[in-house]
Amino acid sequence: MPHFVISANRTADGGVVYLAGDRRWTPELSAAAAHPSKAATRDGLSWARTQEAFVCDPHPIKVKLDASGPIPVDTKQQIRAAGPEATLAALGFLGAQSDAPFIHRAELPADGAAPPSITAVDARA
Amino acid sequence: MYRYDAHDQRIVEQRAAQFRRQVQRRLAGEITEDEFKPLRLQNGLYMQLHAYMLRVAVPYGLLSAAQMRQLAHIARTWDKGYGHFTTRQNIQYNWPDLADVPAILDALAEVQMHAIQTSGNCVRNVTSDPFAGVAADEIADPRPYCEILRQWSTFHPEFAALPRKFKIAVTGAETDRAAVAWHDIGLRIVRAPDGGRAIQVLVGGGMGRTPVVGKVIREYLPEAHLLTYTEAILRVYNRHGRRDNMYKARIKILVDAMGADAFAAEVDAEWAEIKDSGLLLDGDELARVKAHFEPPRYTPLEDDPSALEAPRLMDPEFARWLDNNVFAHRQPGYRIVVLSLKNGELPPGDATHTQMDAVADLADDFSMGRVVVTHRQNLVLPDVEHWRLHSLWRKLRTLGFATPNVERVTDVICCPGLDYCSLANARSIPVAQEISQRLTAFDTEHDLGDLHLNISGCINACGHHHVGHIGILGINKSGEEYYQVMIGGSNADDASMGTVLGRAFPRDGIVDAVETVLKTYVDHRNEHERFLDTARRIGFDPFKEALYGNP
Numbered sequence A: 001m002p003h004f005v006i007s008a009n010r011t012a013d014g015g016v017v018y019l020a021g022d023r024r025w026t027p028e029l030s031a032a033a034a035h036p037s038k039a040a041t042r043d044g045l046s047w048a049r050t051q052e053a054f055v056c057d058p059h060p061i062k063v064k065l066d067a068s069g070p071i072p073v074d075t076k077q078q079i080r081a082a083g084p085e086a087t088l089a090a091l092g093f094l095g096a097q098s099d100a101p102f103i104h105r106a107e108l109p110a111d112g113a114a115p116p117s118i119t120a121v122d123a124r125a
Numbered sequence B: 001m002y003r004y005d006a007h008d009q010r011i012v013e014q015r016a017a018q019f020r021r022q023v024q025r026r027l028a029g030e031i032t033e034d035e036f037k038p039l040r041l042q043n044g045l046y047m048q049l050h051a052y053m054l055r056v057a058v059p060y061g062l063l064s065a066a067q068m069r070q071l072a073h074i075a076r077t078w079d080k081g082y083g084h085f086t087t088r089q090n091i092q093y094n095w096p097d098l099a100d101v102p103a104i105l106d107a108l109a110e111v112q113m114h115a116i117q118t119s120g121n122c123v124r125n126v127t128s129d130p131f132a133g134v135a136a137d138e139i140a141d142p143r144p145y146c147e148i149l150r151q152w153s154t155f156h157p158e159f160a161a162l163p164r165k166f167k168i169a170v171t172g173a174e175t176d177r178a179a180v181a182w183h184d185i186g187l188r189i190v191r192a193p194d195g196g197r198a199i200q201v202l203v204g205g206g207m208g209r210t211p212v213v214g215k216v217i218r219e220y221l222p223e224a225h226l227l228t229y230t231e232a233i234l235r236v237y238n239r240h241g242r243r244d245n246m247y248k249a250r251i252k253i254l255v256d257a258m259g260a261d262a263f264a265a266e267v268d269a270e271w272a273e274i275k276d277s278g279l280l281l282d283g284d285e286l287a288r289v290k291a292h293f294e295p296p297r298y299t300p301l302e303d304d305p306s307a308l309e310a311p312r313l314m315d316p317e318f319a320r321w322l323d324n325n326v327f328a329h330r331q332p333g334y335r336i337v338v339l340s341l342k343n344g345e346l347p348p349g350d351a352t353h354t355q356m357d358a359v360a361d362l363a364d365d366f367s368m369g370r371v372v373v374t375h376r377q378n379l380v381l382p383d384v385e386h387w388r389l390h391s392l393w394r395k396l397r398t399l400g401f402a403t404p405n406v407e408r409v410t411d412v413i414c415c416p417g418l419d420y421c422s423l424a425n426a427r428s429i430p431v432a433q434e435i436s437q438r439l440t441a442f443d444t445e446h447d448l449g450d451l452h453l454n455i456s457g458c459i460n461a462c463g464h465h466h467v468g469h470i471g472i473l474g475i476n477k478s479g480e481e482y483y484q485v486m487i488g489g490s491n492a493d494d495a496s497m498g499t500v501l502g503r504a505f506p507r508d509g510i511v512d513a514v515e516t517v518l519k520t521y522v523d524h525r526n527e528h529e530r531f532l533d534t535a536r537r538i539g540f541d542p543f544k545e546a547l548y549g550n551p
């Protein structure tokens, strides 16, 4: 039975991120919150769209769940999650996420409150 | 080569400064992505699958050694250490952080480069013959015409929001190496009946969803009218091109709908209005730009092929490289050398920062400081003294750029595909690499000769699959990668579109399919017959039968 997670690209560097259950953006697909239907992503998506300064183009992606967490159904989303293999492997990079351990946190907004403040920790610094 | 004047320099610096402020506002959350997107696209900045991608213009593919060094510096400082040379003779960086892009644009401006008009519905980077200025079969150097078009089209206010993007190619040689018939406007410098020079004008060519070969609408345009006539074409397109449907918005659809004759008549009517305007190129202006492209001071040399006989005999690999990667030059004693960026290790067209630096050094040492990017995603050193070829080859071998495969089956044209591109249906890079690994030995064994294999990851055809002698198109079937195989395309003087042979192959079957097509060719070819000629002679049925069996 398919599930859905919410994904976006970071405004700062375009990196792929997923929305975790505590409204934290994470580069780890395994930490993403899985919803049982597309309709169930609605609240998360509306919130994600208020995060414009921080992410671009939030959208739901179809996944199946296994022991390691969500796995995208579509090849495009699998590649988006894993990163391009070719050049990076030849140059010694391991994958899209391996050298980009950004951790971004957004606090939950109170009802009717302004968009949440965002802190971004760049682990490369 | 052309050197910016104070005006050129100021506009690229001002554009970089303007974009810096726009980026700051985006990062501060003052403008939304929807507001920012058209601004970033005007500066060549796309959002791809995993990151931003910055496309940098390389006007008509020509780079100085200093510019190549700066491209290496950008790759090293603000990207992941490599760049990708594209089929439009540009370079793309796949991993810039947004905050760094203004610094990259500043660095480009320092060496008279920019990323302006590398995206959006405007006139894009003008492309040309990679052997421009040095080709043995050249009637006239096309680069002054390209440069005049570049200056005219940059920030042209009337053409900043065309119905769709617009691509112009110019060649000045007898052999078309710029694929002029596959551009929105293709210009060929020809000999006029009076013995002078003129420009043959083609319109409405293009690949993508609806591949069309361009049609000649004027045989002999006086060169003074390069801009008046081009402006007239753009005006007719801007007025009548479809804006209601992006798939029908290119000029090729308009020319097809109106008919080439009616389109030409409308262009003529428009032209009559502006023929004597300030766009008419007088002799001084042509001379001013042409002066930038005066041939360098060549050393007078005898053309002595025997000078290379000894190393040719001693080293078969060097002999193969000479036969495949070295081309005739208009100047006695000089040769044009193509550096193959298709060694099977990095993706086709990719070069690391160290390789780019090394190419810049080689350009200074061997080729009067110039490098050219080709639409086949290779590089050219245009001015090499023939007696130094063996020494150059040894250096290129160390660099990984001496694979003797130019215009052979492993010299694959390949778009970024689903490894990077957000529009893609399927990966193209791993397919190209697998084909390279599988077919290098097959090519050596059977001497497959001149054979263009082109791969695109989607119907947009950045990998020029329609015009590959063998073309591969990635498609999406229920979320999985599949590949169509077509044969019979050509982007040369015998321009033709490939024909799809049958049902698509899954990822694990596509390389076998290509090998089957090649075995069929080997079985049917006459002596010294190219793949394309065999396919045209015997038709598609033997290939279909080999791939799919009897129906």
Ligand code: SF4
Pocket (backbone or CB within 6 Å): B415, B416, B417, B418, B421, B422, B423, B424, B425, B456, B457, B458, B459, B460, B461, B462, B463
């Ligand atoms: S052909 Fe398609 S997949 Fe390839 S680069 Fe162009 S848009 Fe992307």
